[in-house]
Amino acid sequence: MAKSSRITARDGVRADARRNRERVLVAARAVFAEHGIDAPMATVARRAGVGVATLYRHFPTRDALVRGAFAQQMEACARALTEALAAPDPWQGFQQLVETVCALQREERGFPAAFVAAFPESTSEHAQSRRRAEQDFTTLVRRAQASGELRADFRPSDLAVVLLAHCGLVTALPDDGAASRRLVAYLLQSFRTDPANKPLPPPTALSLRSLPMAN
Amino acid sequence: MAKSSRITARDGVRADARRNRERVLVAARAVFAEHGIDAPMATVARRAGVGVATLYRHFPTRDALVRGAFAQQMEACARALTEALAAPDPWQGFQQLVETVCALQREERGFPAAFVAAFPESTSEHAQSRRRAEQDFTTLVRRAQASGELRADFRPSDLAVVLLAHCGLVTALPDDGAASRRLVAYLLQSFRTDPANKPLPPPTALSLRSLPMAN
DNA sequence: GTCCAAGTGGACGATTGCGTCCACTTAGGA
DNA sequence: TCCTAAGTGGACGCAATCGTCCACTTGGAC
Numbered sequence: 002m003a004k005s006s007r008i009t010a011r012d013g014v015r016a017d018a019r020r021n022r023e024r025v026l027v028a029a030r031a032v033f034a035e036h037g038i039d040a041p042m043a044t045v046a047r048r049a050g051v052g053v054a055t056l057y058r059h060f061p062t063r064d065a066l067v068r069g070a071f072a073q074q075m076e077a078c079a080r081a082l083t084e085a086l087a088a089p090d091p092w093q094g095f096q097q098l099v100e101t102v103c104a105l106q107r108e109e110r111g112f113p114a115a116f117v118a119a120f121p122e123s124t125s126e127h128a129q130s131r132r133r134a135e136q137d138f139t140t141l142v143r144r145a146q147a148s149g150e151l152r153a154d155f156r157p158s159d160l161a162v163v164l165l166a167h168c169g170l171v172t173a174l175p176d177d178g179a180a181s182r183r184l185v186a187y188l189l190q191s192f193r194t195d196p197a198n199k200p201l202p203p204p205t206a207l208s209l210r211s212l213p214m215a216n
Numbered sequence: 217m218a219k220s221s222r223i224t225a226r227d228g229v230r231a232d233a234r235r236n237r238e239r240v241l242v243a244a245r246a247v248f249a250e251h252g253i254d255a256p257m258a259t260v261a262r263r264a265g266v267g268v269a270t271l272y273r274h275f276p277t278r279d280a281l282v283r284g285a286f287a288q289q290m291e292a293c294a295r296a297l298t299e300a301l302a303a304p305d306p307w308q309g310f311q312q313l314v315e316t317v318c319a320l321q322r323e324e325r326g327f328p329a330a331f332v333a334a335f336p337e338s339t340s341e342h343a344q345s346r347r348r349a350e351q352d353f354t355t356l357v358r359r360a361q362a363s364g365e366l367r368a369d370f371r372p373s374d375l376a377v378v379l380l381a382h383c384g385l386v387t388a389l390p391d392d393g394a395a396s397r398r399l400v401a402y403l404l405q406s407f408r409t410d411p412a413n414k415p416l417p418p419p420t421a422l423s424l425r426s427l428p429m430a431n
Numbered sequence: 432g433t434c435c436a437a438g439t440g441g442a443c444g445a446t447t448g449c450g451t452c453c454a455c456t457t458a459g460g461a
Numbered sequence: 462t463c464c465t466a467a468g469t470g471g472a473c474g475c476a477a478t479c480g481t482c483c484a485c486t487t488g489g490a491c
Contacts, residue, residue: 117388159398159402161395162385162395162398162399165384165385165388165389165395166381166382166384166385166399167381167384168384168388169380169381169382169383169384169385169387169388170377170380170381170384172384173332173380173383173384174380179417179418179419180376180377180380182417183374183377183417183419184377184381186417187374187403187406187407188402188403188406190406191402191403191405191406192402195410202394202397202398202401203394203398204394204398
């Protein structure tokens with residue numbers, strides 16, 4: 002079993018370092034859930050049982066830590082979008098997507114704030130994958146509208162409205178998720194085509210990309 | 217013109233003190249709008265052109281300052297509720313109320329956070345007037361439902377859901393209000409009775425009183 | 432077992448915000 | 462004009478958080 006490469010284990014990182022990194026991520030999720038995304042770095046370090054220096058080596062900025070802590074959730078969101086596009090019924094896909102993303106936000110406390118605080122560096126891979134997600138979502142919207150089930154005046158930027166509003170809700174409430182479910186149901190209902198619908202006020206000028214940047 | 221009473225002017229408060237109090241309130245609104253409700257007290261004092269001590273004499277706690285700064289808006293909300301109850305058509309009243317409150321929140325940046333942060337001391341007149349508002353709103357809801365225009369499964373606690381979500385939205389966006397208007401329109405639409413509506417998930421256990429307390 | 436680079440922890444100086452204290456200023460009644 | 466209590470401002474002590482530096486420890490190659 003020649004499992005060790007030239008320098009050290011697997012990825013050239015010492016085993017204890019990798020272990021500590023993981024402990025920090027677990028601690029970060031716990032602390033962020035409990036005290037919000039602005040909790041002191043030292044608290045995270047203490048919870049993880051490591052020194053501050055160790056924390057800062059693995060995650061030089063709070064932002065990096067936040068991103069690391071919720072990387073799984075971000076990926077789950079991306080996956081949900083892919084699945085939504087693959088769904089046979091585009092409205093089903095749309096509905097599924099909104100529900101899944103909101104469910105993710107309500108399950109991992111602190112994630113919504115992280116999600117909204119978003120990606121500061123606009124040159125990175127993140128900006129790229131975000132633009133990609135934006136395009137995919139726009140496609141999904143168009144299809145659902147073409148199928149006649151999503152109201153014609155829905156704009157992709159309305160997703161930002163939904164997510165920000167939902168984020169505010171779940172962040173404010175240490176709740177079992179009932180409020181979140183209720184809001185989502187109300188909103189999805191009014192997104193669905195209904196001949197009796199009155200015209201909405203003009204859509205926002207927002208693109209998904211213009212979610213507030215951390216800065 | 218015997219305008220001065222025994223001690224000093226009008227209310228027994230020196231003219232310069234009253235003037236400073238007003239300057240502080242103006243400054244507080246400006247600073248809260250710009251930097252959020254957690255802006256340093258010293259910033260408010262500097263903006264008002266007074267010393268910190270002066271600020272602390274007039275408003276011993278940040279909470280008192282916040283409440284003072286947005287007292288007008290709170291009163292406007294209360295007035296809106298009264299007017300809604302007096303409206304000939306209860307659904308119109310309901311709609312008006314939601315729109316007016318949300319308009320107030322979007323116009324004075326920082327007010328939503330103040331509104332939600334709410335009233336800490338539960339023994340005060342505030343708790344009482346809040347309970348009163350709660351009862352009045354419940355009455356309004358019942359009437360609108362009786363008229364058949366508001367969906368039967370709407371719960372008064374849903375107002376908390378709306379306000380928290382809306383607060384999150386306008387707080388996150390330094391925006392012209394388009395997003396806020398859009399959200400409100402979507403929500404009002406789904407509150408309106410529609411035979412095609414599917415049942416909602418169970419209402420939250422929240423009473424309006426359980427909006428997060430500033431602990 | 433030996434060795435050393437990678438990894439670690441916590442002390443530390445800097446910064447920021449809080450709220451109080453006290454010596455000075457001033458409004459306004461007499 | 463004088464007098465004094467009400468009002469004022471800013472310096473100060475305290476606490477929290479940040480991010481760095483450096484002396485010590487340890488994983489793992491040989």
